[in-house]
Amino acid sequence: MAENAAKRLKTDNGAAVAIGTHNGHFHADEALAVYMLRTHIPTYAGARLVRTRDANLLETCHTVVDVGGEYEPARNRFDHHQRTFSTTFPDRPTKLSSAGLVYLHFGKAIIARRMAQAEDSETVSLVWRKIYENFVEALDAHDNGISSYDPALLAAAGAEKRFSNGAFTLGAMVGRFNGYWNDPVIEDPVAAQAAEDQRFELASQRIGEEFDRGLDFFTRAWLPAREVVAEAFNERQEYDSEGRILVLKKQSAPWKDHLYTLEEEKGEEGKVLYVLYPEKPVPGAKWRIQCVPSAGDSFESRKPLPEAWRGSRDEELDGITGVEGGVFVHASGFIGGNKTFEGALAMAKKALKI
Structure with missing residues (x-):
């Protein structure tokens, strides 16, 4: 062999x-x-x-x-x-x-x-x-x-x-x-x-x-990230009944490959739209909300963050989203941030409805 x-x-x-x-x-x-x-x-x-x-x-x-x-x-x-x-x-x-x-x-x-x-x-x-x-x-x-x-x-x-x-x-x-x-x-x-x-x-x-x-x-x-992403994938209904939000609770890990594989294995391709994770594995860290790409090497997102949010920061962003603690939303809409997990989750849930 x-x-x-x-x-x-x-x-x-x-x-x-x-x-x-x-x-x-x-x-x-x-x-x-x-x-x-x-x-x-x-x-x-x-x-x-x-x-x-x-x-x-x-x-x-x-x-x-x-x-x-x-x-x-x-x-x-x-x-x-x-x-x-x-x-x-x-x-x-x-x-x-x-x-x-x-x-x-x-x-x-x-x-x-x-x-x-x-x-x-x-x-x-x-x-x-x-x-x-x-x-x-x-x-x-x-x-x-x-x-x-x-x-x-x-x-x-x-x-x-x-x-x-x-x-x-x-x-x-x-x-x-x-x-x-x-x-x-x-x-x-x-x-x-x-x-x-x-x-x-x-x-x-x-x-x-x-x-x-x-x-x-x-x-x-x-390889170690596989277990982290699998755990988050199995728990995603805690944050959205349709399982469209995946939360990496403790810290970010290489998630794209594993997410696509898990979706394929479960017959749920294209289901997850947003991934939330802390910027650093420390208490009080800011949180990111990242859009899932349509493919692993693509710059196209399955569902970009709303156009009206893009390019805004801090208090200006708070006023547009109606969510406190906003940090930024990238001009292309593929990623954003909030000072807290609760804020990032609220942004993700609002984005799902727009």
Whole structure:
């Protein structure tokens, strides 16, 4: 099984393990694949990196990623460029890159070590899938030339980008570590390869830092929030008979993903409109009222705060809402605040009726 891949690893006579990948222009997928192995799988700690397309040299490597034309997990060969290759992550449509392949086979071991749990535990599987969908899959799609949206459908709809996002994708971030077209040419091939390898090492470390931040967030913050949001979801009729207001009583937690999942599980999609939470987990803290987005990455709210409230603050806001203690309502209407929980709840209930 994929999750047991790390248990197969062996080294000969204690020699340092060698990981092979291709030289030349590098990409985010092999940069992350190498990082995950070297940093998170004990067998690969201190592993040598061999960047070459020489088949004979690759054959001497313990593990090969993104080159070699083989996907043979039993032999630690993880290339995806074969014409016949079609492997995807379970229940996902995106064809894997070398990052996805390494994560498929070693991801559970990485997460299990971080969480000190068994690889086959339910929580490890949950985080394994979440990190793939929220981080690794983007690299797989980028390397395989898959767009987030169908270009034909976008063109048919006449959709155009409103602004440039600065091309700041994970793939572009790694790509910036490659040499420029007009850099001085290093004549000595050994020195040239060493310089290129050094840039790859920097790129691998950089994409790895982002992976580790994601791993830390999903294991230490996102997962514990699941219980907090579930409790609030089950108690929401205390504040509105139709369950449209969710209250995080003690402090805010990452709630969007969990809310959408809970709604789907209960067959109540789109039900919750407002989420209330204290700004800080201390007595007397001010409270926020946040509108639930129509989708996780959307700026559109299911029900924005009333237009007449937007852009107002303090006493002016109190006069418009008829609720004391108002702090502000954002000009776009996606969030507002009150000095007390009671005030925030009163604002939410009034907003439901407008």
